[in-house]
Every structure is written in structure tokens, then in C-alpha cells.
Amino acid sequence: MMASVSLRYLFCLAILLVFCVISAQVDTQISLAQQWQLLIHFAERGNLANDFDAIMFVEAQMPRIVMALMVGAVLGLVGSLMQQLTQNPLVSPMTLGTASGAWLALVAMNVWFPAWVGDYAPLAATTGAMLTLGLVILIAGINNLSGLPVVLAGMAVNILLGAVATAIILLNDQYAKNLFIWGAGDLAQNGWQQVQWLWPKLMIAILIFVFAPRILALLRMGQAGAAARGLNIIPAILGLFTLGIWLVSVSITTVGVISFIGLLAPNIARQLGARTPKDELLLSMLLGAIVLVATDALAMLMSTLTFDVVPSGTAAALIGAPALIWFTRRKLSAQDQLSFSMPKSAYQMRASGVVWMAVGVAVLAVVSLLFGQATIDAHTVWQWQLPSAFDWQIQWPRLTTSIAAGAGLAVAGVLLQRLIYNPLASPDILGISAGATCALVAGSVFIGLNIFDAAPFIAFAGSMAVLGLLLLLGRRHQFAPSMLILTGIALTALIEALVQFALARGDETSYTILSWLAGSTYRVSNVASLWLLFGVAGLMAFALLTSRWLTLISTGRDFAKARGLNVPRAFLLLLCCVALLCAFVTATMGPVAFVGLLAPHMAVMLGAKKAQQQLPVAALMGAGLMILSDWIGQNVVYPSQIAAGTVVSVVGGMYFILLLIKGQRASR
Amino acid sequence: MLVRCQQALLLMSLVAITLLTNISRAQDVIVVQDSQGQHTFEHVPSRVAALNWDIAEQVLALGVTPIAMPDIGEYRQWVMKPEVPDSVMDIGSRVEPNLQRLASLKPDVIIIASPQLDLMPRLQQIAPVLFFQTYSEQHNNAQAAIDNFKHIATLLGRRQQAEQRLAQMDQRLADLKTQLMQAYAGQLPTVTTFRFASMTSVYQYGDNSTAQYALQRLGIAPAIKQGPTQWGVKQQRLKNLRHIGEGVALYFEPFAQEEQLAGSVMWNAMPFVRDGKMSSVASAWNYGGAVSIEYMAEALTQSLLAIAPRKTSATEVTP
Incomplete structure (x- = not known):
């Protein structure tokens, strides 16, 4: 046994070495023999007076490989640490909001304190990441770090901070230009400064190897068991978390956002048979280094072949997304929840409640039309006024879109949460919106389409392609919920990496792409808004008519089958309904987050617990949320505007965080 | 007979006057070429809205103060020259100009560039719209910029100033x-x-x-x-x-x-x-x-x- 373990490490080390050597051969004029000479005479590198190729090798290629080794190892190690701490194979440093915290801090600094960027950018990014972790822990509760809540809190904080950053960029776009390459994740080095800056800060990882194995081994017995063995759980977990996030923060501060490695490496390690906590930590660290060195070599190769700078993060995502699906597919199906359990609520809604809500939404819609900021004789004033014919022309498609999009996403949320038995699932996670985004961004960057002209059709085609892929992958696993979530997460992250790549190209096109990504009702034409309205209405009618299916499936698949329901067919039809709703909304106004998650939740809190009742109440809730968000977006920074999609992410994100904090208090 | 003669004279002079004024009006009509075709204007528009920075820059360089332009704060930071007078109203961002505010300012003409192209139908409800594309892979951007400058000058009745400004630029470049x-x-x-x-x-x-x-x-x-x-x-x-x-x-x-x-x-x-x-x-x-x-x-x-x-x-x- 011992022999096979050490053989495994030897084998991994050999592979790592091979990849390092391969990576050194990409895009260089220096021969292998010369490389060896340069390596053994590394101390005298100052004497390479005039040999430019040799200097490039020593000052760019070598630090790049070392950086890939260090960052890959850290991401693998911390990924494994967090997955073991939370006992959840879908946790990684990135899913806990670290990257978005650092991103927001960098954006804010570039916009408001550009003079400090040179000296304090690393400090800002690290602080942002650590504060975000603090927030996530606060939301999830210190006692609660080992379960699903911490992942959900991370996701909410991710979307919230991401939306704030997007809004800041859109209102100050020129300042943020240089940040996009950081967002795309770039390992390229200019000299050894960054390596020298980073390695002492990573030495703290030794503490993980000293303390973590025992704590993790105890945690495997469950928190109660660990406590019984005399482990002071909270400080232990908190300390390890902080260590891990520190390591990741300083790493991503230097090289930018590189996703997937932290998620992927521990999963491969377990596949390869890592048994003990220490074993898994070590092997994940090695594997992380291997994967990042290999994908970075690929990124360099792609850059030389395509005459376009391909960031390392993009390559990591291209390799990581399919690899993640491959390595986790069997593991996950065992953990599926098999029926839907409702969030708790003390209320019970009466039938007339729906009518009252409809009246409320109608009043909100009318008020949003009448009240707001306006320009009269070149002065800005708040006023109540009937819209003029021109105002009405502009406002009615926006209002129609808000209502239809909010209602549509809410219904999609209700369906999806019940289909995959997770009350905190959001339709975004299926990757449908991401597919639309990807198709549009690719069309705009590679074919030169005007993103606003091309939007509805190409976006819809992109969504449908993702749906096709989901169905194809899902069928193999009998549409196991966790498989759908995993595919969605992988696709979304992959597509985000591609979008960052497009933004990092650095011309004025990125500005229009970003403003589409914000999810705005501004450009929706009369015809498009009506299409959306009818599309959503049709699909909602379908959902209401088949609400019995939904009730049966949410009770449990076996139960539904026993009651004579053709479960696979019903599931497939309802899933397509969700996908179509998302596709319609995204094609019309761009990606909109959170509504699909929040509206169903709020409906339940108001006492609409049966599927038949939850559907209309959630739809009204969603419509109300969107109307409110669009009104805020149009008035708060007048004469500029913030997209409704961005506002709803901020408002929704804050509500969701409050919800989680409250839930955590209640469970205490 | 005399009366008839007088009437005839009167008629003739009336006809002559109408003809003359028509001719003088025909001279006043402005024909402008933009990136999509020809447009005619009855008289020189005085209230100009410039919806992109490169447009605003050229309007300002012709000595005309636009009534509205986007992102003025950022323009002052990044484009800088020519300077924007404080009287110009900010209409929000370049991709999402505030249409209601724009309409309330009652422009005579709206000039746009590629980021606003798809807004054309809505903008046309406010005022006539001209579209000048400067940046495209298909043409020489600098030549397009110079041509557009002349077209905008024609619209604003400042063709002569434009020629002078361009000649001044040629001279300046030669000096440099x-x-x-x-x-x-x-x-x-x-x-x-x-x-x-x-x-x-x-x-x-x-x-x-x-x-x-x-x-x-x-x-x-x-x-x-x-x-x-x-x-x-x-x-x-x-x-x-x-x-x-x-x-x-x-x-x-x-x-x-x-x-x-x-x-x-x-x-x-x-x-x-x-x-x-x-x-x-x-x-x-x-x-x-x-x-x-x-x-x-x-x-x-x-x-x-x-x-x-x-x-x-x-x-x-x-x-």
C-alpha cells in the first residue's frame, strides 16, 4: 500500500516535470541544451548582456513556469482544503466570492484612486478578497461552514459584487480598460519581481500541512463527533478558511482570475484514490500544478498560432469545464436529494391574495410611469406627470419587458427549484443565459456584428445550443439534478472566461458588450417586447396547466411514477419550458440574475406553498421586482441610467443575503 | 384697358417675386452626405445634439457649442480637447443616451456614430438624425474622419471654417x-x-x-x-x-x-x-x-x- 502511494507521487512528479519542460519549448528560440545551461548558471543571469532570446527565456519564460507551478499548487491545495472542510465537491475558492471581492476592489481603485494603482493594487485586491470572505462567513454563520449555505452565500455575494463592479465600469468605462486582462487571468511574467513578491506569502501554506490533516480527519466523523474528540471546531475551521483564502487572495492578486483548477484538482485526486486528508491535500496540490502548467503551455501555443493573446485563464476554463464534468459525473449522482422540501413560512395565503397582489403590481407600474426625474427648461426636477406621447412610446416597451421578464424568470425559477429539488436553485445555473451571452460576444468579436442589432436571434440560438447540450448530457444520467447543476456551473464558468477574453482585447467594442451584459430594457423594441410578453404568457399557461405534474414530481420521482405520470416526458417538457423562458428573456434584454431565485422564495414566504398558487404569486413578485428595479435604474443616476438587470442583482443580492442571515439566526 | 394693364403688371411682379424668393430659398437648402446617403435641411440647424465623443469633438472644433452630449465628465478626463463649455447638457452614456432629456432639449439635428446606430428610428422621432461612421475595418479611419468633418461643417454652415481648419492642420503637420x-x-x-x-x-x-x-x-x-x-x-x-x-x-x-x-x-x-x-x-x-x-x-x-x-x-x- 505504502509503495503504491509513493509510486503515485513519483509518477505525478514525473508528469509535472515533463509538462514544465514542454512548456519551456513553446514560443522560444532557445534550444533545450542552452536552456539547461541557462538554468544551471541562473545565478549569473545578470551577465546576459546582449543575448535577447536568452534574456527573454530567463526573464519571461522561466518565471512564467514557476508562477504557474506556484499558483496551480496553491489553487489545488486550497481547493482540496475547502472541499474537505465543507464536505462538498462543488466548493472552490472562486465559488466563495474571493475573486469578485478582489475584482470590485480593483475596479473601485482604478476609477476613484488611479494614482494608487501602481503601489497599492495588490493590497486592495487582497483586502477585497478577505473582506468578502468575512461577509460570506457572516452570512452563512460560523457554525454553518460545512454545508450548502456557505456555497449559496458565496454565490449571492459573487453576483452582488459582480453587479456593482459592472455598474461602476459602465459609468466610468475608460478607467477600467486595463483591468480586463486581469479579469481574464494572465500568467505572463515580466521578470522575477512577482515571483519574489508571491513566494514568501505562500510559505504560510506549511501551516496547513501541520494542522489541517488532524482537523480534517476529525471532521470526517461529523462536527459533533469532532467536538466530542476535543476539537474546538469553530476556531479550527475559521483559521483554516482564513489561511486558504489568504493564499488564494495573494495568488489571484498577482495573476488574475483562474477558475476551475481549485474545483478540478481535488476531484481528480479523489478519483486517483487519495484516501486520507493529508493524501488528498498533497495530491491535489501536485495535480493543480500539473493542470495549470499544462493549460498555460496550451495558452502560449494558442497565442502563437492565432496571433491573438490568449490569457491563461481562458485556456484553463476551456480544458477545465469538460474535465470537471468528466471527473465528477459519477461521484455526484449519489448525493441527489430525492424530494423537494419547502422553505418554512408561518403564513397561509388565501385565494384573494393573488388578486390583491395583481392590484399592487398594477399600481406600482402606474406609479413608475407617472413619477420620476425629468428635465424642464434645462433643469432636473422630480415630478408627477402624465407621460407625453413620446415618453409613452419609450416607456411602454420597457414596462412590458420588465413585467414579462420578471414574471417569466420567476416561473422558470419555480419550475426549476421543484424539478431539481433545490429551493435555492436559480435558472441561471443551467447556463441558458450564458449560452446566449457567448453566442453574442463571439459574433461581435469574431464576425464584427453589432451586438444590439444581432441580439434577439443569435442570443436565442446560443441558448438553444446550450439546451441541446444539456439534454444530451442529461439523458446519459437520467437527468439527475446534480448533473444538471454541474453542467450548468461548468458551462457558465467556461463562457465567462470566453467573455473576459473578448473584453481583454481592449478596443471600444468591449464597451457595447459590457452594456449588453448589464441586462437593460433600454433598447427593447415594441415588437420584441410584445414577442416576449406573448412567449412568456404562453409558457406560463403551459406551466399552470401542468402544475399537477410539478406537484407530483416535487413529491418524489417514484411517487409521481406510481401515480401514473410519465416522469421522463414530463420532466423533459418542464425543463424545456424553463430553458425557453430563460432564452426569451435573455434574448430580449440580456442576462438578468436573481429574479428566478428570489421570486419563488418570496412567494413561499407569503404563504403560496402549493405549486398551483406559487406559480402566479411568484410571477407577480418577479414582475414587481423588475418594475421597481427599472424605475430605480432610470432615476437614481439621472440623466445616466443603470440597467434593470444590474439593479435587480444588487437589490436581490442584498435581500437574499438578509434572508440567509435570518435563516441562520432562526436555526440557532 | 389701363386697369387691365395694371393688373397684368401686378400679376407679373407677383410671379417674379415668388420666383425670386423660391430661388433664394433653393440656395438656402443644405444637402449633407452622411454615411448612409443624402439629407436635405431647409436651414442651418442651430441646436445640435452630438451623441458620441468623436462627433462632439468635431462640432466643438467648428466653433459650434452643441446643446447636448454624453458622458461630459469622462470626456473632460480622456478626450480633453477641444474643451466643453459648461452650458452643454449631459445626456447620460454613449450607449444609452437619455431620450426623454434629449427630447426636452428640442434639438434641430441629432448626430450619431456607430454605438447609437440601432437607436436611429427612435431618435428620428425627436429630430432629423445624421450618422457618421468613423471607425470601421472596411475603410481608412483617418480619411473617413476628415470627410466626416467636412460633411458636419456643411450641415452647420461652416464649410469655410472647416477648410480653413483643415488647411491650418496641414500647415501645422508640415511645421511639425x-x-x-x-x-x-x-x-x-x-x-x-x-x-x-x-x-x-x-x-x-x-x-x-x-x-x-x-x-x-x-x-x-x-x-x-x-x-x-x-x-x-x-x-x-x-x-x-x-x-x-x-x-x-x-x-x-x-x-x-x-x-x-x-x-x-x-x-x-x-x-x-x-x-x-x-x-x-x-x-x-x-x-x-x-x-x-x-x-x-x-x-x-x-x-x-x-x-x-x-x-x-x-x-x-x-x-
Whole structure:
């Protein structure tokens, strides 16, 4: 046994070495023999007076490989640490909001304190990441770090901070230009400064190897068991978390956002048979280094072949997304929840409640039309006024879109949460919106389409392609919920990496792409808004008519089958309904987050617990949320505007965080 | 009989007057060519709304103050010249101009560029819309900018000022070229310009960029050939800059990490750094209209003079 373990490490080390050597051969004029000479005479590198190729090798290629080794190892190690701490194979440093915290801090600094960027950018990014972790822990509760809540809190904080950053960029776009390459994740080095800056800060990882194995081994017995063995759980977990996030923060501060490695490496390690906590930590660290060195070599190769700078993060995502699906597919199906359990609520809604809500939404819609900021004789004033014919022309498609999009996403949320038995699932996670985004961004960057002209059709085609892929992958696993979530997460992250790549190209096109990504009702034409309205209405009618299916499936698949329901067919039809709703909304106004998650939740809190009742109440809730968000977006920074999609992410994100904090208090 | 004669005369004079006024009106009609075709205006529009920065810049350069333009705060930060008077109303962002505010300002004409093209039908409900595309992979951006400048001048009844302004620009470019020729003793170097994206990558300006066009007008060839793109810019790895070879490297301000750059072995190994053929360029807007060519040429000349071999002559650009 011992022999096979050490053989495994030897084998991994050999592979790592091979990849390092391969990576050194990409895009260089220096021969292998010369490389060896340069390596053994590394101390005298100052004497390479005039040999430019040799200097490039020593000052760019070598630090790049070392950086890939260090960052890959850290991401693998911390990924494994967090997955073991939370006992959840879908946790990684990135899913806990670290990257978005650092991103927001960098954006804010570039916009408001550009003079400090040179000296304090690393400090800002690290602080942002650590504060975000603090927030996530606060939301999830210190006692609660080992379960699903911490992942959900991370996701909410991710979307919230991401939306704030997007809004800041859109209102100050020129300042943020240089940040996009950081967002795309770039390992390229200019000299050894960054390596020298980073390695002492990573030495703290030794503490993980000293303390973590025992704590993790105890945690495997469950928190109660660990406590019984005399482990002071909270400080232990908190300390390890902080260590891990520190390591990741300083790493991503230097090289930018590189996703997937932290998620992927521990999963491969377990596949390869890592048994003990220490074993898994070590092997994940090695594997992380291997994967990042290999994908970075690929990124360099792609850059030389395509005459376009391909960031390392993009390559990591291209390799990581399919690899993640491959390595986790069997593991996950065992953990599926098999029926839907409702969030708790003390209320019970009466039938007339729906009518009252409809009246409320109608009043909100009318008020949003009448009240707001306006320009009269070149002065800005708040006023109540009937819209003029021109105002009405502009406002009615926006209002129609808000209502239809909010209602549509809410219904999609209700369906999806019940289909995959997770009350905190959001339709975004299926990757449908991401597919639309990807198709549009690719069309705009590679074919030169005007993103606003091309939007509805190409976006819809992109969504449908993702749906096709989901169905194809899902069928193999009998549409196991966790498989759908995993595919969605992988696709979304992959597509985000591609979008960052497009933004990092650095011309004025990125500005229009970003403003589409914000999810705005501004450009929706009369015809498009009506299409959306009818599309959503049709699909909602379908959902209401088949609400019995939904009730049966949410009770449990076996139960539904026993009651004579053709479960696979019903599931497939309802899933397509969700996908179509998302596709319609995204094609019309761009990606909109959170509504699909929040509206169903709020409906339940108001006492609409049966599927038949939850559907209309959630739809009204969603419509109300969107109307409110669009009104805020149009008035708060007048004469500029913030997209409704961005506002709803901020408002929704804050509500969701409050919800989680409250839930955590209640469970205490 | 006499009465009849008088009536006939009166009639004839009436006809004559109507004819005359018609002719004079016909002279007043303005025919403007934009990127989509010809448009006619009855008289010179006085309330102009410019919905993109390059448009606003050209309107201002013609001595006309627009009533509205987007993102004025950022324009002052990044485009800078010509200056925007305080009377101009901000209408929000370039991609989402505030239509209600725009309508309330009652413009006579709205001038747009590509980011607003799809808004055309809505804008036409407010006022006639002209569309001038400056940046496209399909044409020469600088030539398009100069043509658009003339078209906008025609619309604003300032054709003469435009010709004068362009002639002044030609003269200015010729002066700058002479100064450079003196400083470099008739041997102008090849030059490549770029902006830093990070310590390891740059946005390099090539064919179809204002910077390259300005250099060409100064009699300077590019040090690295880079084919045309829509914006004339392409992301490149820092190490590719070695291909500048004997040429000069100029990078645009601002770059936050200049201090780190100075300490970089790789940067200092670049041929142009070793030979002192490298300088920064004062911040200049790279995506502007016709007059931005002149501002760009001035900024570039100043940097080139600063590193010219003949230090005896003044390193400042003489006005």
C-alpha cells in the first residue's frame, strides 16, 4: 500500500516535470541544451548582456513556469482544503466570492484612486478578497461552514459584487480598460519581481500541512463527533478558511482570475484514490500544478498560432469545464436529494391574495410611469406627470419587458427549484443565459456584428445550443439534478472566461458588450417586447396547466411514477419550458440574475406553498421586482441610467443575503 | 384697358417675386452626405445634439457649442480637447443616451456614430438624425474622419471654417515635420506606438489608427507592420515589441506601473530602451475625429523631439 502511494507521487512528479519542460519549448528560440545551461548558471543571469532570446527565456519564460507551478499548487491545495472542510465537491475558492471581492476592489481603485494603482493594487485586491470572505462567513454563520449555505452565500455575494463592479465600469468605462486582462487571468511574467513578491506569502501554506490533516480527519466523523474528540471546531475551521483564502487572495492578486483548477484538482485526486486528508491535500496540490502548467503551455501555443493573446485563464476554463464534468459525473449522482422540501413560512395565503397582489403590481407600474426625474427648461426636477406621447412610446416597451421578464424568470425559477429539488436553485445555473451571452460576444468579436442589432436571434440560438447540450448530457444520467447543476456551473464558468477574453482585447467594442451584459430594457423594441410578453404568457399557461405534474414530481420521482405520470416526458417538457423562458428573456434584454431565485422564495414566504398558487404569486413578485428595479435604474443616476438587470442583482443580492442571515439566526 | 394693364403688371411682379424668393430659398437648402446617403435641411440647424465623443469633438472644433452630449465628465478626463463649455447638457452614456432629456432639449439635428446606430428610428422621432461612421475595418479611419468633418461643417454652415481648419492642420503637420527633420538631421526613424495593458501585454496601434496616420503625415513609417482592424488597435505580448528593432517605441500615458517597468530586466533588454529610443507620450484620445489627428501629431512630435539625437535645438514643440 505504502509503495503504491509513493509510486503515485513519483509518477505525478514525473508528469509535472515533463509538462514544465514542454512548456519551456513553446514560443522560444532557445534550444533545450542552452536552456539547461541557462538554468544551471541562473545565478549569473545578470551577465546576459546582449543575448535577447536568452534574456527573454530567463526573464519571461522561466518565471512564467514557476508562477504557474506556484499558483496551480496553491489553487489545488486550497481547493482540496475547502472541499474537505465543507464536505462538498462543488466548493472552490472562486465559488466563495474571493475573486469578485478582489475584482470590485480593483475596479473601485482604478476609477476613484488611479494614482494608487501602481503601489497599492495588490493590497486592495487582497483586502477585497478577505473582506468578502468575512461577509460570506457572516452570512452563512460560523457554525454553518460545512454545508450548502456557505456555497449559496458565496454565490449571492459573487453576483452582488459582480453587479456593482459592472455598474461602476459602465459609468466610468475608460478607467477600467486595463483591468480586463486581469479579469481574464494572465500568467505572463515580466521578470522575477512577482515571483519574489508571491513566494514568501505562500510559505504560510506549511501551516496547513501541520494542522489541517488532524482537523480534517476529525471532521470526517461529523462536527459533533469532532467536538466530542476535543476539537474546538469553530476556531479550527475559521483559521483554516482564513489561511486558504489568504493564499488564494495573494495568488489571484498577482495573476488574475483562474477558475476551475481549485474545483478540478481535488476531484481528480479523489478519483486517483487519495484516501486520507493529508493524501488528498498533497495530491491535489501536485495535480493543480500539473493542470495549470499544462493549460498555460496550451495558452502560449494558442497565442502563437492565432496571433491573438490568449490569457491563461481562458485556456484553463476551456480544458477545465469538460474535465470537471468528466471527473465528477459519477461521484455526484449519489448525493441527489430525492424530494423537494419547502422553505418554512408561518403564513397561509388565501385565494384573494393573488388578486390583491395583481392590484399592487398594477399600481406600482402606474406609479413608475407617472413619477420620476425629468428635465424642464434645462433643469432636473422630480415630478408627477402624465407621460407625453413620446415618453409613452419609450416607456411602454420597457414596462412590458420588465413585467414579462420578471414574471417569466420567476416561473422558470419555480419550475426549476421543484424539478431539481433545490429551493435555492436559480435558472441561471443551467447556463441558458450564458449560452446566449457567448453566442453574442463571439459574433461581435469574431464576425464584427453589432451586438444590439444581432441580439434577439443569435442570443436565442446560443441558448438553444446550450439546451441541446444539456439534454444530451442529461439523458446519459437520467437527468439527475446534480448533473444538471454541474453542467450548468461548468458551462457558465467556461463562457465567462470566453467573455473576459473578448473584453481583454481592449478596443471600444468591449464597451457595447459590457452594456449588453448589464441586462437593460433600454433598447427593447415594441415588437420584441410584445414577442416576449406573448412567449412568456404562453409558457406560463403551459406551466399552470401542468402544475399537477410539478406537484407530483416535487413529491418524489417514484411517487409521481406510481401515480401514473410519465416522469421522463414530463420532466423533459418542464425543463424545456424553463430553458425557453430563460432564452426569451435573455434574448430580449440580456442576462438578468436573481429574479428566478428570489421570486419563488418570496412567494413561499407569503404563504403560496402549493405549486398551483406559487406559480402566479411568484410571477407577480418577479414582475414587481423588475418594475421597481427599472424605475430605480432610470432615476437614481439621472440623466445616466443603470440597467434593470444590474439593479435587480444588487437589490436581490442584498435581500437574499438578509434572508440567509435570518435563516441562520432562526436555526440557532 | 389701363386697369387691365395694371393688373397684368401686378400679376407679373407677383410671379417674379415668388420666383425670386423660391430661388433664394433653393440656395438656402443644405444637402449633407452622411454615411448612409443624402439629407436635405431647409436651414442651418442651430441646436445640435452630438451623441458620441468623436462627433462632439468635431462640432466643438467648428466653433459650434452643441446643446447636448454624453458622458461630459469622462470626456473632460480622456478626450480633453477641444474643451466643453459648461452650458452643454449631459445626456447620460454613449450607449444609452437619455431620450426623454434629449427630447426636452428640442434639438434641430441629432448626430450619431456607430454605438447609437440601432437607436436611429427612435431618435428620428425627436429630430432629423445624421450618422457618421468613423471607425470601421472596411475603410481608412483617418480619411473617413476628415470627410466626416467636412460633411458636419456643411450641415452647420461652416464649410469655410472647416477648410480653413483643415488647411491650418496641414500647415501645422508640415511645421511639425520640419521640426522633426531638423532634430533628426533628415533621418526620421521608424516608430511604433502602444498603450500598456499590463506589465506583460500592450495595445499596439497599427494601420487604421489615428496615431499611425498622424505619424505617416509626419513622414514616419511604422516600425512594426500591423494590418488594419476596426479600431486600429491590437493586443500584443510585450516581448513582441523587440521587432521594433532599430526603431523608436512610444507609449501613451497614463501607465500606473512605470516605476516597476523601469526596473524590468526584460524591458531594459529591448533594443529601443538600450539605445534610448523610447519615450512616453502625453495622454491623447485615440478614437477621435479629424482634429484629433493634429493633437495626436503634436503629442507624438513632442515625445520624438525629447529623444532626438540633436539636443541643441529646443525639445519643446514650438507653437
